[in-house]
Amino acid sequence: MRIVIIGSTGTIGRAVVDALSGNHDIVRVGNRGGDFQVDISSTESIKMLYRNVGSFDALVCAAGQARFGALAKLADEDFSLGLNHKLMGQINLVRLGLEHINDNGSFTLTSGLLAREPMPGSAAISPVNAGLNGFARAAALEMPRGIRINVVSPIWVKETMEKLGMDTAGGMSAEDTARAYVESVEGSRNAEVLDVRDFA
Amino acid sequence: MRIVIIGSTGTIGRAVVDALSGNHDIVRVGNRGGDFQVDISSTESIKMLYRNVGSFDALVCAAGQARFGALAKLADEDFSLGLNHKLMGQINLVRLGLEHINDNGSFTLTSGLLAREPMPGSAAISPVNAGLNGFARAAALEMPRGIRINVVSPIWVKETMEKLGMDTAGGMSAEDTARAYVESVEGSRNAEVLDVRDFA
Numbered sequence: 001m002r003i004v005i006i007g008s009t010g011t012i013g014r015a016v017v018d019a020l021s022g023n024h025d026i027v028r029v030g031n032r033g034g035d036f037q038v039d040i041s042s043t044e045s046i047k048m049l050y051r052n053v054g055s056f057d058a059l060v061c062a063a064g065q066a067r068f069g070a071l072a073k074l075a076d077e078d079f080s081l082g083l084n085h086k087l088m089g090q091i092n093l094v095r096l097g098l099e100h101i102n103d104n105g106s107f108t109l110t111s112g113l114l115a116r117e118p119m120p121g122s123a124a125i126s127p128v129n130a131g132l133n134g135f136a137r138a139a140a141l142e143m144p145r146g147i148r149i150n151v152v153s154p155i156w157v158k159e160t161m162e163k164l165g166m167d168t169a170g171g172m173s174a175e176d177t178a179r180a181y182v183e184s185v186e187g188s189r190n191a192e193v194l195d196v197r198d199f200a
Numbered sequence: 201m202r203i204v205i206i207g208s209t210g211t212i213g214r215a216v217v218d219a220l221s222g223n224h225d226i227v228r229v230g231n232r233g234g235d236f237q238v239d240i241s242s243t244e245s246i247k248m249l250y251r252n253v254g255s256f257d258a259l260v261c262a263a264g265q266a267r268f269g270a271l272a273k274l275a276d277e278d279f280s281l282g283l284n285h286k287l288m289g290q291i292n293l294v295r296l297g298l299e300h301i302n303d304n305g306s307f308t309l310t311s312g313l314l315a316r317e318p319m320p321g322s323a324a325i326s327p328v329n330a331g332l333n334g335f336a337r338a339a340a341l342e343m344p345r346g347i348r349i350n351v352v353s354p355i356w357v358k359e360t361m362e363k364l365g366m367d368t369a370g371g372m373s374a375e376d377t378a379r380a381y382v383e384s385v386e387g388s389r390n391a392e393v394l395d396v397r398d399f400a
Contacts, residue, residue: 043276071295071342076243079291083283087327091279095271115330118338126338127287127331130315134330138318142271 002027002056003185006040006093007063009033011159012110015174016060016181027053031063040064040089043096050100058185059097060108061090064128071123082128091135094149104146108184109136111193113155129153133193140191148190152180155196176200202227202256203385206240206293207263209233211359212310215374216260216381227253231263240264240289243296250300258385259297260308261290264328271323282328291335294349304346308384309336311393313355329353333393340391348390352380355396376400 001024007013008028017026028034029049038049040063064086067078090109097107114122115129136151143149158171179199183189201224207213208228217226228234229249238249240263264286267278290309297307314322315329336351343349358371380399383389 071339072298072344074295079288083288087331088279088283091327095274098272114338115334116337118334118341120341123335123338123342126334127291128334130334131287131327131331134315134318134326134328135323137316138314138323138326139271141318141320142323144272 001025001058001185003058003060004029004053004056006038006059006061007031007110010062011157011174012154012177012181013060013062015178016062018175019178019182020060020185024058027056029053040093041085043092046089046092046096050096053100055100055102056105057102058106058108059093059101060181060185061093062110062181064090064110066125066128068121068125070121074124079124082124083131087128087131087135090132094135094139098144098147101147104148106148106150106185107136108181109149109151111151111153113153113195115153115193136193137191143190148184148188150184150189150192150194152177152184152194152196154180172196172200201225201258201385203258203260204229204253204256206238206259206261207310210262211357211374212354212377212381213260213262215378216262218375219378219382220260220385224258227256229253240293241285243292246289246292246296250296253300255300255302256305257302258306258308259293259301260381260385261293262310262381264290264310266325266328268321268325270321274324279324282324283331287328287331287335290332294335294339298344298347301347304348306348306350306385308381309349309351311351311353313353313395315353315393336393337391343390348384348388350384350389350392350394352377352384352394352396354380372396372400 004027009030039045066082066086111129111132156171158168161168180194204227209230239245266282266286311329311332356371358368361368380394
């Protein structure tokens, strides 16, 4: 399969590339690095990406910005970042990718644990992650030509926790996190939210 | 209690006013009718509403626009309407209302069944409704002064189905729908998504 991986230079994205590159042709996309660049908050940038990439069999998005912060301190811009980048960015990758993806292809997006298991500080992220889960379940009902769509819901990634100086005890390595993405791409699941804890 | 009801002239809102007005002081808010007017997609309009209303004990929002339509035909504006009006409009009612709501007050927002039970045509609504459920669960963790927050998730309202010429068999009357709102306002629930089918 020809697989486009958005966020291929990120912590999860690199692990997904590693897990899939042995068996597939990988198109690496980053916001600065990779074979192609994209700003997923811009529909023009996404359209240009697809024009340059051409047809493909699977798209994985492991990119998407959203802001963590105390509810009383979050600014309008903190909410709009998550909605425009992580939520609509990924929704638009699907909407605009539909005319480029091959029959029986698949989209795999990334939400996160905070959708269903919030914590103080996640008031601008939880709606974004929950929204992605809601979108994928709804959009799956209308996918043409045998195309599938799933969302992977990661927990904290150990490598990210290390960078932030956090205790990594409750986290999962990027390599283990990548297993849910491989399952979504290579398996037959559709309209599912894949909790990474079920595949590690 | 002094209860502010946004969307008080709508089908659900009127039923919520009827159910609560016997025991409480109701402030009716509409986009055109009611005691006060607000455009929830505008933070300036919300700020002016709160300046005019003053302090209150509970806020119920039964307003929020989002667009139904085939995924292949939904425009950017169809997604942004739901995100700016129904999702961020209700989130901003909470964010900006926090400085006006009394101790131990409550916020009750409205999402909908399509959050978890999508149908073809709900790709722009399901993320909004799911996002609202995610926001309330997260925001509840940071509410100060004993303030509660819940979301009511209605199914199709019979009166609305009648207007649209639909078979009302699977729907629920506005009066029955209002029971979940009363439970959220008068009870002690917090951080919950109240499925109207559990209270009718």
